[in-house]
Amino acid sequence: MSNFDFIEMKIPAKAEFVGVIRLSLSGIANRMGFSYDDIEDLKIAVSEAITNAVTHAYQGQENGEITIGFGVYENRLEVMVADNGESFKLNEVKDEIGPFEETESVESLREGGFGLFLIEALMDKVQINNNQGVIVWMTKYVNEVEVDLDDDQISSRS
Amino acid sequence: MELSIDLVEKSNHLIIRLSGEIDAYTVPKLKESLLPLTQKSGSVVEVDMESVSYMDSTGLGVFISALKSTKENDSHMKIMNLNDRVYRVFKITGLDEIMDIGRSNKVERK
Numbered sequence: 001m002s003n004f005d006f007i008e009m010k011i012p013a014k015a016e017f018v019g020v021i022r023l024s025l026s027g028i029a030n031r032m033g034f035s036y037d038d039i040e041d042l043k044i045a046v047s048e049a050i051t052n053a054v055t056h057a058y059q060g061q062e063n064g065e066i067t068i069g070f071g072v073y074e075n076r077l078e079v080m081v082a083d084n085g086e087s088f089k090l091n092e093v094k095d096e097i098g099p100f101e102e103t104e105s106v107e108s109l110r111e112g113g114f115g116l117f118l119i120e121a122l123m124d125k126v127q128i129n130n131n132q133g134v135i136v137w138m139t140k141y142v143n144e145v146e147v148d149l150d151d152d153q154i155s156s157r158s
Numbered sequence: 159m160e161l162s163i164d165l166v167e168k169s170n171h172l173i174i175r176l177s178g179e180i181d182a183y184t185v186p187k188l189k190e191s192l193l194p195l196t197q198k199s200g201s202v203v204e205v206d207m208e209s210v211s212y213m214d215s216t217g218l219g220v221f222i223s224a225l226k227s228t229k230e231n232d233s234h235m236k237i238m239n240l241n242d243r244v245y246r247v248f249k250i251t252g253l254d255e256i257m258d259i260g261r262s263n264k265v266e267r268k
Binding site: 015016018019022037040043044047048050051054055114115117118121122 | 182
């Protein structure tokens, strides 16, 4: 196993702290040599994961917490977002995400289902565990050549 | 990590200028400001995004609500002056196909 540094942060499950994590993430990713565009992708993906936790895990509860872990490797950043609140049904969520078709009528547009879709489009590897609470584990490589070409995520890039 | 919103009204032509970041924290404010504008029948709502440096899916949700509202209320919404980063979020999700969107520094003729 390669050596890596691990940074862990814990925030209240409140929307106002999503931006705080974005700032920390920018600092970490910038230090690692990620490009400007990749840092912006990371910011969106990680924000989506935290926003999901804020809005779904702790509905109606005041004092939930979200743990964010950053695994800093030579060639990649792994970001873990964990809540210990209520799990969402992964299959249902997966069914609800995906790009819009132009033929879809406006009335049927989904207003909330883009979070997971964006995470998958913007990161190189995404794993979700929702056994006890939800853990989103996202990986982005510093250089895109590190990504397997058969990885379907890469086709989302244009 | 803030979002400021300025509104210019010229009869049916409404310009809403956004500046800052659109995320889970700031988006309720955007929704509150934008939705009522689209409820005015016959209005043209221009959303000037030039100074928006960050937007995630929470922003898309509001623009989808606003788009629905324009269909219900016979109004129109144009999203203007998106920077490349913000445009990319619309593009990845396919929303650029169904919304009237103008990118930064490009003349929009529709």
